[in-house]
Amino acid sequence: MLSYIVKRFGMGVLTIWFIATATFVAMHLVPGNPLAQEKAVNPVIRANLEKQYGLDKPVTTQYIIYITNMLHGDFGISYTQENRFVKDIISEHFPVSAELGLLSLFFATLGGVLFGAITALSRNRWPDHLIMVFVILGVSVPNFVFAALGQLLILKLNGWTGTTILPIAGWDGFGSMLMPSLVLGLSTMAYLTRLMRATMLEVAGTDYIRTARAKGLSTTRIFLSHQLRNAIMPVITVLGPAIAIITTGGFVVESVFTIPGLGRYFVQAVQQLDYTVIMGTTVFFGAFLVLMVIVADILYGFVDPRIRVEAGR
Amino acid sequence: MTSFTPKPEDFALLAQRPSLHHLQRPSMSYWQDAWRRLRRDPKASVSLYLIIALFMITLFGPLLWRVEPAREDLDVISYPPGLRIPALIVTDPVQWPGVHADPAALVPADPNSTQSLAATTTIRVEGEATTQYVRLTWQPVAGAATYLVYRNDHTPEAAGDLGLPLFQTLSAEELSFEDRLQLKPQDYWYTVIASDGVEEASVVTTMKVPVQRALTVSQARERGLDATPGQIVSLGAHPFGTDTLGRDILARVMQGGRVSLFIGIVAPLLFVFMGTVYGGISGYFGGTIDAVMMRVTDFLVALPFLLFMILFRIAFGIGPGESGIVPMMIALVLLSWENTARLVRGQVLQLREEAYVQAALLLGAKPLYLIFRHMIPNTIGPLLVNLTFSIPMAIFTEAFLSFIGMGVAPPTSSWGSMSNDGIKTMVNTPHELLFPALFISVTVLAFNLLGDGLRDALDSRMRSRE
Amino acid sequence: MSSEVVLAVDNLAVEFATWGGSVQAVRDVSFKLHKGTTLAIVGESGCGKSVTVQSLLGLIPMPPGRITAGSARLRGEELLGLGAKALNRYRGKRIGMIFQDAMSALNPTMTIGDQIAETLIVHTGMSAAAARQEVITLLGQVQIPEPERRMRQYPFEFSGGMLQRAMIALSIACQPEVLIADEPTTALDVTIQAQILQLLESLQKSHGLSIILITHDLGVVARMAQEVAVMYAGQIVEQGSVDDIFYRSAHPYTLGLKAAMPGKAAHKAQLQVIPGSPPDLFAPPAGCGFHARCPHVMQLCESNAPPLFGTTHQARCWLHHAAAPVHPLRQQLIASSGS
């Protein structure tokens, strides 16, 4: 198992390096190099840039400086704000995004597994049809629409009751987290429900479920100890990629609900062309996603004996 | 069978007809069969019609609905869906002198008084309250030094909910105010508060004023409308309403649909093609070439896709607010082909082992010829499904990028950018978000359902179940 | 031969509702299983062997499957039409079942030991620890070496032959009276096949098992069975003792099967293949299911279904009708009735 984890992390580090290099190439080697120093208007920032990135040196040197800095956790300085370090921006805003993302991942997984199991168990009856209608809506409606609807709903709720049941925006306490994380988790929940339904049905049709029935096990026992466990496994494998979807979805939800997360900051940076912040956050988000995929893989390795035992050898 | 008693002649021997049973069911080609089953799937058929209808609307709709999508009409801003927009014709406004009190008649502020000021009584609207202007007058309050005017666009929810501070009079004599600030045809709540220069009155009077849409005579003439003051004219139909600049949403939805659907279809076509070529080559050659090529796709998957799309645009020097359909397409194509490549590679690897391909190889067929003659046609089914599911993804990506301002930008519009505009005003005029969002959703829904149907129809496992 | 009947199946009919209509997978199947003996069911794949035995324990997917007629009694107790709860008193406890592909028939994410212990715990109320001990004994009985270690392993760590042994241990764990083995050796290579058959034989002796053995290999039939039922297109077309079937075949299809048997035909120049293919079960022919492939087809075969002729040795063929032209096959049925 340990060697499996080590190998997985080795691949991860390589991937992160690839992301960092791709980002560097995109920002430096493309015509109209946005990092060309004369583009920075503010002389203080220009001086900072020059110092930080060695912009007057050849590209290979710049690359080495860039990678070395990054290894030290230094993502540079903001391009538009004096004396703002990208790493400070990240450490200030990322926890909010992580909270939002994890909460919505929790909702998405819980709902996905639950609804998926319900649809599969009530196949072709009304609960199945009803949930599947919501699922297909969930994957077809863009998340900013859900965000808007969610906000509108809060607004109406507060209007009807005349008090503030939930805050409309901001990030302060569980009340303010509820709607954004539900909205953010919705499409992932729909996707997981669909996946869970498919795997549940697939498992239900397998020979080993037939064997379990031939053994004389009760339906509940078959469901709990044979069907559910095998059906959840594919769901675990997609949790890593699901975090990617939730992260990018977070950009929109954070913007709509004015949540001070890194996603919203990223969107602002994009709109203000804060190149260094964009670069830093891209690499950071990339590294984060790679890490999450690895975590999901390792988790899967623990659940699936085929991988656990093979890796143990 | 028990009632049957055979006669001797029934036992005459017959010649064998071994192929009899083969004739019982008609044989159908793969595609005919798939098509038949697709048509029998109600969700898929409806989706297919929906998609055709969407194409018709975006392609030919503008020929029928001849409203310029970019034309701004500031007289009908954020108008809800409607076929008639009534407007009152009023005379061109002349300078309004306002109402001034006789200074002598005013009760001056008493510096020793501890009593707070009274509420302004009887606010009155002079003339008609129209979108051209709202003229307010009120009675003086004893001890007032100045008056403040507030305007609220919704029913006040709490005591202090006064809305927008519009104006403060320069003196106590001034007892009127003319509001010409972005008036919309809706109800407003005006509040006038007396103030002694330091403190405002604690009791206030609020008046609800319904404002009527109006055009001045000269504006009406410009539009070629009947310009008789007092007349009610119709400003033309906006079935989907108008946006914050008074542009017709129906026309914009049709025009934006062209952009969204163009990106949504052309980009997947391109990257599916690219993935097919890549996967075909990788799978066909196998071995080291395959291993290297697949490792490259591994890295590609790990890229945070949307972040790189944004990076791409920025690297191309396209900032926010600049339209960039082409860079968006390039980014989409360069970053999305990996899925298809894996699919095709898998299929090709499998097909390579099949007898007829081996036979063709033995007969000296050239690799490229083989790929195109045998392998690609055999993978066309899964590819079609892949393409169908890629379209919603591309449409979503466009919408997302346009939503954060990195997609298309004015004057071009897309459903995504329209949604972005609409979301800002969704509380008061939800239709501005509703229509573009509805079109995105319906399109994506239709392609998703069609993809599901296609996959089922092309699945040979289900075929054998029948 | 012992005359004590353990399991009696009468006029069983099963159909599947599918997109294209209903499939008559099993039609009017009757047989008896005697204590301590082996009944073999043979036939081409797709002829309804598995559906027949699985419907006894309600293991066919329902829907689309539906048992439309018939009865199945285990020592006089009716099995068909029981609810899942009632059936669970028989499943695994009084009737054990072995499936063809042991790799897919065992849960890939559960250890072999747990899977066997599970059925013990459910049926006998054993404690987990006692069940574990019992599993070790069982694995020893089916000759799996190092049972303590093996029971903690997962199916993917077993070879095909070992898996089938584990499957057998699972099916006999609760000492059932009847063991249904659905093509237990088809997926295995020849030497392993022989070992598994030997194991089944010895278990039959030691446990007094009555076995229904499904196979399409006449060699296996000859070795294991006392009674044989030949199925074709959802029906039993011939049924009798193993000698009846091998030496006094009374149905053209059985003759065809025998001719296609590799062992017997090895010295001949080539294997015989029965021409044509089985009929479409969507719309079974009104007459004999085999008529289109039959070398002896007669006028009436096409539209009149033959009944089963004979008593202990039965065949579903018009050639046995009193009015039929004299044919060598007919003598076979008469010969065995006499004996």
Ligand SMILES: Nc1ncnc2c1ncn2[C@@H]1O[C@H](COP(=O)(O)OP(=O)(O)O)[C@@H](O)[C@H]1O
């Ligand atoms: N789940 C099912 N749905 C539809 N038809 C089925 C199903 N299971 C079996 N059948 C039909 O029943 C027939 C007999 O199948 P089976 O008993 O598995 O054959 P075999 O003799 O090879 O064991 C098959 O030809 C098939 O058409």
Ligand SMILES: [Mg+2]
């Ligand atoms: Mg079978």
